[in-house]
Amino acid sequence: MTTDPEVRKTFIAGLRALARYLASHPEAPVPPYGTMIGLPATGGTDEVNRREVDLFAVVMGATITDDRGGYYTASRAFGPVSYEATAISAARNAAYLAESSYRGCVVPAPAGLSEVA
Numbered sequence: 224m225t226t227d228p229e230v231r232k233t234f235i236a237g238l239r240a241l242a243r244y245l246a247s248h249p250e251a252p253v254p255p256y257g258t259m260i261g262l263p264a265t266g267g268t269d270e271v272n273r274r275e276v277d278l279f280a281v282v283m284g285a286t287i288t289d290d291r292g293g294y295y296t297a298s299r300a301f302g303p304v305s306y307e308a309t310a311i312s313a314a315r316n317a318a319y320l321a322e323s324s325y326r327g328c329v330v331p332a333p334a335g336l337s338e339v340a
Contacts, residue, residue: 224262224275224308257303264295264310272310279308293318 225231245251262279264272273295280287280297283306287297293315298307 224264224279254303257305259298259305259307262306262308264308269310269312276308276310 245253264275264279266272266275276287276295276297279285283297283299285297285299285306285308287295289295293312295310295312296307298305300306
């Protein structure tokens with residue numbers, strides 16, 4: 224997350240350009256159920272990251288959700304578009320890395336085969 228004026232200016236200009244384009248091109252598809260713009264908290268420690276989300280919540284008037292599963296989130300909806308900051312705990316991140324460490328190493332058998340020859 225950043226409040227750098229130049230980054231903000233570029234981001235806001237991009238959002239406005241997208242809105243203008245969509246408004247003038249009715250054939251351009253949009254998400255049927257809305258979308259979410261996510262801002263990951265990347266300050267470092269779990270405590271620092273949670274403080275980033277707390278600050279976001281204050282500035283945005285957002286509600287905080289702490290799912291106790293390692294995700295600490297503040298979100299505010301603008302119609303079908305939500306703006307969300309999330310801190311992922313180091314423990315949740317480590318669990319994800321462990322869970323995905325075998326990705327690509329295990330290949331399921333084709334449908335209809337009950338055992339590998």
